[in-house]
Amino acid sequence: xxxxxxxxxxxxxxxxEHENFKAITGDKKEKYYVxxxxxxxxxxxxxxxxxxxxxxxDAVARMKRMKGxxxxxxxxxxxxxxxxxxxxxxxxxxxxxxxxxxxxTFKKQIQNLGISFDWSREFSTTDPEYYKWTQWQFLQFYKxxxxxxxxxxxxxxxxxxxxxxxxxxxxxxxxxxxxxxxxKEKEQWLLKMSDYAEDLLTGLDDTKFAxxxxxxxxxxxxxxxxxxxxxxxxxxxxxxxxxTTRPDTLYGATFMVVAPEHPIIEKLKSKITNMxxxxxxxxFAKSKTEFERTELVKDKTGVKIEGITAINxxxxxxxxxxxxxxxxxxxxxxxxxxxxxxDNRDYEFAKKYxxxxxxxxxxxxxxxxxxxxxxxxxSDILNGLTSKxxxxxxxxxxxxxxxxxxxxxxxxxxxxxxxxQRFWGEPIPLIYCAKCGWVPVPDEDLPVRLPDVVNYxxxxxxxxxxxxxxxxxxxxxxxxxxxxxxxxxxxxxxxGSSWYFLRYMDPHNNKEFVSKEALDYWGKxxxxxxxxxxxxxxxxxxRFWNPFLYNIGLVPNKEPIDVRVSHGMILGPNGEKxxxxxxxVINPDDIVNEYGADVLRTYEMFIGDYxxxxxxxxxxxxxxxxxxxxxxRLGTKLNNKQGFTNVTLVNQTIKKVTDDLQSMKxxxxxxxxxxxxxxxxxxxxxxKDELRVLVHLLNPIAPHIxxxxxxxxxxxxxxxxxxxxxxxxxxxxxxxFELVVQVxxxxxxxxxxxxNITKEEMESLAKDNENVKKHLEGKEIIKVIVIPKxxxxxxVK
RNA sequence: GCCGGUAUGAUGGAAUUGGUAGUCAUGCCUGACUCAAAAUCAGGUGGGCUUUGCCCGUGUCGGUUCGAGUCCGACUACCGGUACCA
Numbered sequence: 001x002x003x004x005x006x007x008x009x010x011x012x013x014x015x016x017e018h019e020n021f022k023a024i025t026g027d028k029k030e031k032y033y034v035x036x037x038x039x040x041x042x043x044x045x046x047x048x049x050x051x052x053x054x055x056x057x058d059a060v061a062r063m064k065r066m067k068g069x070x071x072x073x074x075x076x077x078x079x080x081x082x083x084x085x086x087x088x089x090x091x092x093x094x095x096x097x098x099x100x101x102x103x104x105t106f107k108k109q110i111q112n113l114g115i116s117f118d119w120s121r122e123f124s125t126t127d128p129e130y131y132k133w134t135q136w137q138f139l140q141f142y143k144x145x146x147x148x149x150x151x152x153x154x155x156x157x158x159x160x161x162x163x164x165x166x167x168x169x170x171x172x173x174x175x176x177x178x179x180x181x182x183x184k185e186k187e188q189w190l191l192k193m194s195d196y197a198e199d200l201l202t203g204l205d206d207t208k209f210a211x212x213x214x215x216x217x218x219x220x221x222x223x224x225x226x227x228x229x230x231x232x233x234x235x236x237x238x239x240x241x242x243x244t245t246r247p248d249t250l251y252g253a254t255f256m257v258v259a260p261e262h263p264i265i266e267k268l269k270s271k272i273t274n275m276x277x278x279x280x281x282x283x284f285a286k287s288k289t290e291f292e293r294t295e296l297v298k299d300k301t302g303v304k305i306e307g308i309t310a311i312n313x314x315x316x317x318x319x320x321x322x323x324x325x326x327x328x329x330x331x332x333x334x335x336x337x338x339x340x341x342x343d344n345r346d347y348e349f350a351k352k353y354x355x356x357x358x359x360x361x362x363x364x365x366x367x368x369x370x371x372x373x374x375x376x377x378x379s380d381i382l383n384g385l386t387s388k389x390x391x392x393x394x395x396x397x398x399x400x401x402x403x404x405x406x407x408x409x410x411x412x413x414x415x416x417x418x419x420x421q422r423f424w425g426e427p428i429p430l431i432y433c434a435k436c437g438w439v440p441v442p443d444e445d446l447p448v449r450l451p452d453v454v455n456y457x458x459x460x461x462x463x464x465x466x467x468x469x470x471x472x473x474x475x476x477x478x479x480x481x482x483x484x485x486x487x488x489x490x491x492x493x494x495x496g497s498s499w500y501f502l503r504y505m506d507p508h509n510n511k512e513f514v515s516k517e518a519l520d521y522w523g524k525x526x527x528x529x530x531x532x533x534x535x536x537x538x539x540x541x542x543r544f545w546n547p548f549l550y551n552i553g554l555v556p557n558k559e560p561i562d563v564r565v566s567h568g569m570i571l572g573p574n575g576e577k578x579x580x581x582x583x584x585v586i587n588p589d590d591i592v593n594e595y596g597a598d599v600l601r602t603y604e605m606f607i608g609d610y611x612x613x614x615x616x617x618x619x620x621x622x623x624x625x626x627x628x629x630x631x632x633r634l635g636t637k638l639n640n641k642q643g644f645t646n647v648t649l650v651n652q653t654i655k656k657v658t659d660d661l662q663s664m665k666x667x668x669x670x671x672x673x674x675x676x677x678x679x680x681x682x683x684x685x686x687x688k689d690e691l692r693v694l695v696h697l698l699n700p701i702a703p704h705i706x707x708x709x710x711x712x713x714x715x716x717x718x719x720x721x722x723x724x725x726x727x728x729x730x731x732x733x734x735x736x737f738e739l740v741v742q743v744x745x746x747x748x749x750x751x752x753x754x755x756n757i758t759k760e761e762m763e764s765l766a767k768d769n770e771n772v773k774k775h776l777e778g779k780e781i782i783k784v785i786v787i788p789k790x791x792x793x794x795x796v797k
Numbered sequence: 798g799c800c801g802g803u804a805u806g807a808u809g810g811a812a813u814u815g816g817u818a819g820u821c822a823u824g825c826c827u828g829a830c831u832c833a834a835a836a837u838c839a840g841g842u843g844g845g846c847u848u849u850g851c852c853c854g855u856g857u858c859g860g861u862u863c864g865a866g867u868c869c870g871a872c873u874a875c876c877g878g879u880a881c882c883a
Contacts, residue, residue, distance in 0.1 A: 212801065215878095219800065222882070244883060257883090300881080326881045336883050344798085345881055412882060532877080606822075608810055612803085613876085619823050620809065626837095627822085633837095668811070671821040678821090740817045745864045747817055771850080785863055790816055795863045 004596035008704045012114055020720045021065070021073065021116040025505065025518050029070035033522055034061045035501055037530035037538070038076045041102035042083055046109040047578070048586050048604070048616065053529050053567045055601045056610060056666055058115045059700035060527065063661050065116075066700075066724035072522060074504040075110065075117040077103050077124035081493045082160060082177075085424035092454050095424045099126055109589060113597045114703050121507045125496030126424075130503065132447035133513035134496050135429040137549070138418075139440045142430070144552060146192045147418065149438070153261070153329075154417055156184035161458040162421045163188055183286065186462055189428060189489060190415040193544050197221055197411040199558075200543055209564040210611075216535045217543075222412025227396055229337065229405035231256060231310040233268065234318060240264060240310055243332030243410060246342065247399065248391035250314045251379040252360040253337040254350070256321045257302065259329040260285040265305070273307035278323060285325040300326050300349045312337075313404040315380070324349065332410055344369045416541070418491060423456050423465040425490030433477035433484040442478050448486070464488040497538055498545035501525050501560065513554075525561045532566045539564065565664060568612040570604070575615045586616050598702035599625045605666035605701050627674055628705055630681070631694065635713045639685035648734050649679055650693055654727035657697045666701070673698050688715050696725050733789075740791035741766040743775040759786045766792035 015021060036057050039050060061073040079099045088095035103124060110117070123130050141147040155164040157174035163186060164174060174181055201221050204214050226245035233240060240256060258264060260282045269275055281303040302324025309318045326345055327336055340350035341359040347369035350357055360379045363370030376382040376391055381398060385391045399405035419428070427448045429441040441448055451472040456465040466472060466488040477484040499513070506518035530538070539561075546560040571577055572584025579585065591600045603624040608614040644650045653676045660669035676694055680686050692715040695706035699719045707719050716722065733755060739762060741749040749769040753762070763784055766772060772794070779796035786792050 212878095215801065219879070224882070226883080242883080246883080324881095326883095328882070331882045338883090343883070345883075348881095410882075536878080606809090614809075617809065617823075623822050629837095667809090668821085671811075674821055738817080742817085742864075745816095745862095750817075774850095783863070785816090787816060790813095791864095793816080793863055 004598065004705065007708045008112070008114060008597055011704045011707045012111065014707075014718075015114075015116070015720060018721075021061075021071075021118050022120060023072040023074070023118045024070060025521050027070040029068060031072065031522055032061075032064045032069040033072045033524070033526045034064070035074070035504075035525045035528045037528075037534060038078050038497070038500060039106065040078050040081060040083075041099065041106045043087065043098075043102055044580075045105055046588050047570075048588050048591075048600075049531075049567075049570045049578075050110075051113060051588050051600060052570055052604045052607075052610075053531075054110065054113065054115045055604055055701070056567065056664065057527070057529050058703075059605070059661055059666065061116055062700040062703065062720070063658070063724055065720070066722065068723065072121075072504065073117055074121040074507075075115075075119070076122055076500060076504070076507075077106070077126070078493070078497050078500070079103065079124045079126040080425050080491075080496060082422070082424070085422060088424070089457060094452060094454055096126060096450075099124065112592055113588070113601065116703075121504050123503065123507050125426075125500065128447045128449050129508075129510065131426040131496065133503070134426050134491065134499070135441075135446050135448060136443065136513060137499065137545075138426075138491065138495070139429060139443075140552060140554070141191055141548065142440060144548075146195070146548060147189055148192070149187055149189050151185060152188050152190070152417065153183050153185050154188055155181045156186070156462070157181055160422075161460070161462065163417060163419055163462075184462065186419075188417050188419040189487075191418050191544075193416040194411060194414055196544050196547060197223070197413045199547055200413070200540065203543060203547065203559050206559045207564065208562055210566065212532075213535045213539070213564050213566060217540060220413065220536050220540060224410050224412075226408055226410065227399060227405050228333065228408040229313065229399060231313060231337065233264075233321075234309040234311060236268065236271070236308070238264060238267060240321070240335050241333045242335045242337045243408060244337055246339065246392070247395045247405070248376070248382060248388060249339040249342045249360050250312070250337065250395060251382070252339040252341045252358045253312055253319065254340060254356045254358055255319050255338045256310050257324050257327045257336050257338050257346075257349070258305075258321065259327045259334040260323050260325055261329040262323065262334045264335070265323065268308055271307045272305055274303070274305070278303055278305060281323060300324060300345070300352060302326070302349065302353070304353075313399075313402075320355070322349075322353075330414065331412070340369065341365050342369050342371055344371070413540075416544070418495070419489035420492050421458065421462055421464040422490050423450070423458075425492070426495055427466065428487040428489050428491060430487040431475055431477060431484045432487065433480060433482055435482055436477055436479045438487075439477055439479050439484070445478070464490060466490070494538060494541045498541045499549075501528075501542070502546075502555065519556055524557050524559070526563065528561045528564045530564070530566055531569075535564070535566055565611070567610055568608075568614060570607070571613055571615045573616045573618070578616075591621070595621060595625050596628075596705070598628055598705045602628060602670060602698075602702050606670040608667055610664045610666055624670075627670075627677070628702060630677060631691075631698070632705065632709060634677070634680060634686060634691055634694075635709055637683075637685050638691065638713060639687060641685075641687045642689055643687060644690055644693075645683055645687075646679055647731050649676060650690070651727040651731040654693065654697065654725045655732060658724070658727070661700060670701065688713065692716055693725050695719065696722065737789055739765065741769055741772050742791060742793040743772060744795060745793060748772045748775050755789065759788060762786050762788075762792050766794065 034057050036053050061071050065071045084095040084098050087098045125131060157164055157179050159177050159179040160174060164181060201223060204217060224245055226243060227247040228241050228243055229247060231240045265278060302322045305321045305323055308321055310321050312319055338346035340346040340357040342361060358378055359365055361370060361374040361376055363372055363374045373388050376385045382391045382394060396407050427450060429446060429448045431439045431441060433439055451469050453469060458465055459467060473485050473488060475484055475486055502514050505522040506514040509515055542560060546555060547558045549555040550558045574584055576582055576584060588600060603621045606624055607620065653672050656672040657669045680690060691713060695709050696719055699706040710719055735755055736752050737755055739751045739753045740747055749772045751765055751769060753765060763786055776796060782795045782797055784794050
């Protein structure tokens, strides 16, 4: 087969003309919604990794259609973001032009693969018709008090000159460019995602996400149960509230630590006698990036705040207050009670600065803090207890009764910083009026379009490039008509992707973001595939966005996604991640040109466990080419007979492929088809039925060549328009099977016997076997285990 | 550090979920076709031995079981996520 190019184009055209893959909203057939994460159309084109997941879900979509489902399998573009903006700045063009070019390339590449997307539903997050509704939904957040502006110490990327969410700044470096993130105080729009922390956690029960995906969500939300305890400041009305997960160790608190930014320092500065030293320390802490703060884990620093002390509420002991940057302002209350005997960080700090260590639980604290269970000592009301659970409970009861503190749950998940100081994003549709304050842009004026300018640069003072475009910024207040200014921040990249799967249901609606009919009909995404790298952030944002829409009555389901799976990466031939600098990039276009789309698709399905990483192998690719060529040649061996030579194998293969495609075991599905082909090749000739079932089962994976084989050999109707093969439950097993005989668990004989044989017959046949007899000679049979249709194990002494 | 995951021939990987370890493919070896090569086809291919057969073998050590790649306990290595989260 070397004329695959013509064949591929031919069938791609056929499918398009016959609208084989069109999803119809409201159709009587049962719906099935298959979704792959839409790509960011980068300048470097499609990656072989895209081919893997698109083919995998294409196979599912194609099979489901043949099984009679109304399948929604859409594709679009997530095209806002930094690379397009950088490119545009450099070349003095509008980013929308760069995006248009990239989308064109991507689309052509994907179409060349024959993926069965319903292209009539295509859109880009950068289309004003789309981002109109992203803006509209932001205003719903705003109108329901879920969006607010606040002065925040935010993660700031000095290179991109923009603020980043915690999620974007994971590891202390900018997700986009890898630059160290610094802290900068700025007014930012935030969405109250923290309100949904518990919902996001419990909502997981309503999904069928893979365990590793669920766990990623749980870790990110970071729920912890503990207590808030109030410590009085000696000789003052002020108190210091701490958050602790170990209220049971309260008797062991020998000092307190507040974050350098903690407001109590400013409040009590008149009492503090070493303010200069503390100011210096605050500067020092601020100058450190988040990254350095975490790098210096081993070397703790801090300053004792002189002039003030605190009172431990449980025993009225006077203890010192320190400030140290190992306590973060952003978590809990920004202040801790330090229990060096039972917390490793406090232990290190206390050792370094010579602070008293009092154990309240028996255990070895000679080298590090003891964090395990044990007998409580030095703890008055807790003395003698041995279980942490009990001690925590008793302490909480005491604290609440005496109004010294209360039980408190904390989440690592914080509000979503929703502002970006960038040009290429959805403008935040709010207007600032000196008289009326923040005023939403009226619905009828949406979308707030990005201006059509060619020159803009990020500003050094941290404002969005939009701020310099006066004719865009200046406007009138929708409320009072006075002169006003637009918000110049834009939304983060994750905004558009938080609801795109809803838009696919009704992509051309210009009256609503999605019609209720479409929402009711399509419901949840049945099967969502994406990369592991998006399971924390994107999935969390989408799952936050959707329950909000649900709570205000706009969507019918709280959880938008039923099953979420993630594919493994395709690595370079050397086992490393593909990258230009390593020179190990495989371009899918080259493979399609040399081997054809079907070979590439088949190979990527055969490469290994779908959920695991796999290295590219050109030899493996060639093997798949051989496989398809051999099927093609089978067409020359057709006879005029009907039916199947090996009925059992055919039925087994139908079952295997059907099951495997539904459970992402694409590699064994291909292998089953290879086994079937190997069997066919031992025949002198094959029937049309035999060839037809083989190409039919392979069709979801290699759609072009199978349609062509089907057509040129007149095997039957166009495969894409034919019902999926069904197997006969009664014909899955042979008349015979190989009985394995073991003696003491070791295989000593194999006998081919009839399938309907009784257990007794199995046992006597087993004992009759020549080789088995040898091993039984002179031994006493203790027992015999008979597993029907499998084996007999004779235990001897 | 913590939380996950993985470990099977020369290689990618199978294994009915406790029942024949190594399906399938790649690579390699041998042969056929060819002047030759490629392509194709046929056969072989875990290690060892005293080869009708036997012993060993799924990261290491131990356990449960008639029977363990699969279950349990301890460990090692690699990969991924996350991190002064109190």
